Amino acid sequence: MNLFTRTLALASLSVLCARAGQAQEQGVHQQSTLYEAPTDPLVKKKLDKWQDQKFGLILHWGLYAVPGIIESWQLCSEDWVERDSTVAYNDYKKWYWGLSKDFNPVNFNPEQWASVAKKAGMRYLVFTTKHHDGFNMFDTKQSDFKITNGPFKGNPKANVAKYIFDAFRKQDFMIGAYFSKPDWHSQDFWWSKYATPNRNVNYDIKKFPWRWDKYKEFTYNQISELMHDYGAMDILWLDGGWVRPRETVTDEVRAWGAPIPEFSQEVDMPRIATMARQAQPGLLMVDRTVHGPYENYQTPEQRVPDHKIDNPWESCLTLANNWGYVPNDKYKSPTKVIHSLVEVVAKGGSLLLGVGPKPDGTLDNEAVTRLTAIGKWLDVNGDAIYSTRATDRYQDGSTYFTQGKKGTRYAIALLPEDKAAPTTIAWTGNTPKKGSKMTLLQTGKSVKWTRTGDKVTVALPSSLAKQAGTYPALAFAYAAE
Structure with missing residues (x-):
């Protein structure tokens, strides 16, 4: 120049x-x-x-x-x-x-x-x-x-x-x-x-x-x-x-x-x-x-x-x-x-x-x-994310929901950048079928979940409790009601 x-x-x-x-x-x-x-x-x-x-x-x-x-x-x-x-x-x-x-x-x-x-x-x-x-x-x-x-x-x-x-x-x-x-x-x-x-x-x-x-x-x-x-x-x-x-x-x-x-x-x-x-x-x-x-x-x-x-x-x-x-x-x-x-x-x-x-x-x-x-x-x-479509109830607070073409429901919980992963994740609506398996995509393993009314609470493995920002979001796959 x-x-x-x-x-x-x-x-x-x-x-x-x-x-x-x-x-x-x-x-x-x-x-x-x-x-x-x-x-x-x-x-x-x-x-x-x-x-x-x-x-x-x-x-x-x-x-x-x-x-x-x-x-x-x-x-x-x-x-x-x-x-x-x-x-x-x-x-x-x-x-x-x-x-x-x-x-x-x-x-x-x-x-x-x-x-x-x-x-x-x-x-x-x-x-x-x-x-x-x-x-x-x-x-x-x-x-x-x-x-x-x-x-x-x-x-x-x-x-x-x-x-x-x-x-x-x-x-x-x-x-x-x-x-x-x-x-x-x-x-x-x-x-x-x-x-x-x-x-x-x-x-x-x-x-x-x-x-x-x-x-x-x-x-x-x-x-x-x-x-x-x-x-x-x-x-x-x-x-x-x-x-x-x-x-x-x-x-x-x-x-x-x-x-x-x-x-x-x-x-x-x-x-x-x-x-x-x-x-x-x-x-x-x-x-x-x-x-x-x-x-x-x-x-x-x-x-x-x-x-x-x-x-x-x-x-x-x-x-x-x-x-x-x-x-x-x-x-x-x-x-x-x-x-x-x-x-x-x-x-x-x-x-x-x-x-x-x-x-x-x-x-x-x-x-x-x-x-x-x-x-x-x-x-x-x-x-x-890929090949999913929106659900009627797509959000509950900082948790969002998608659905695969074969019917699998996904709950994606957004985590803050300044905090480590919590010990539990909870959301309302989009409840799993009674007795069904829920998988945490981050580990590929099943996680325990409970339901009280319309509220779902998921227990997270202690191994996720690392430094803040390690996990931008956690996604769970399950069969919805």
Whole structure:
């Protein structure tokens, strides 16, 4: 980086750290309140398989990793976005997009990423092929603004998306391609004839329909490349829910804060879906927050819903504070992530956990350490998570309940990080059948239990009384009444 680049990166990073919470709050996608179940038998079958996986990885990796700042959003000129006030907006955009000359992930090792994710107990992947900034992490033929057109272009694995998808397929992951419907680098979305005041198209589509038609064709062609040239796909995960038909705008969309144009910003999802599913039969489409036939599951972001949801859904949470790599970011503890996973699964959802690779193509050591610890818990307790479904009574205090497809009931008691395991665990409801066996998954051995009315009390083996935080949660398997 030159001096200007380094100074701007440090300024942007300090702004990011000060405003990270606000940025995450303003930039998130809330969950749709409406849901339309798919009717295609192949889609329904794949959706059921996806609901068995429960724990996925979303990788945000792009230009923003180079200075270690929030992904894309500092390009957006909305009130909540903060940048270095000494740098003109147009100069900032040139600097940001100019990071393509600095992005050279010489240590890129997707096999290591996939191995870490496998050890973490994850079972599906969503990789960011293009974020809102328009930088392509695949060798698209529709644009020169891509990873294969910079300093990394001579690397045998320059087409990084291909090698990431291949590495995770070899580890038996379901594969998802994240794709941003808005593209702020495209002249057919943000036309340099006009200012770029917010996240929306910056020209009147009704006045310039020919330009928007070019953008729709560009979007269709890029998604077609991903669906035809990158192997078997299970999920097309479409971000940027403000790019949508005008008639689907709801109060929750208006609450995002960005102005809603008087024209429709739709990209012809029926045509895209037809093409994508011809190439990838049964493909799950996740047109985030745009309720209807192309949002096969819902995606609340940076939160866990406060109630059980019967529709297919996933909570999109970050392992640290940010989606992409930010130096010195604060990571959540393995216990906190495991608690979130248990709560999400008990409420009928899946957890998609966000990790940002470093600009050199490696994973941060702290992220690897935490993911490995999560995996060790799942190695022993995974039966209570994978291939389960929600029960009517899914929670009693800090104990959550799931049910296997063959009828086994699981009680998962969350334990605090600052205390050792107790001598007994108790819950109300979800009672075992009289005289039935209860197994503690942590040891694989039977435990004694008693029942008084609707209250169940389980005696724990003394061997569990170790240092605080040794067991994030204890899971029990039994036949329920």
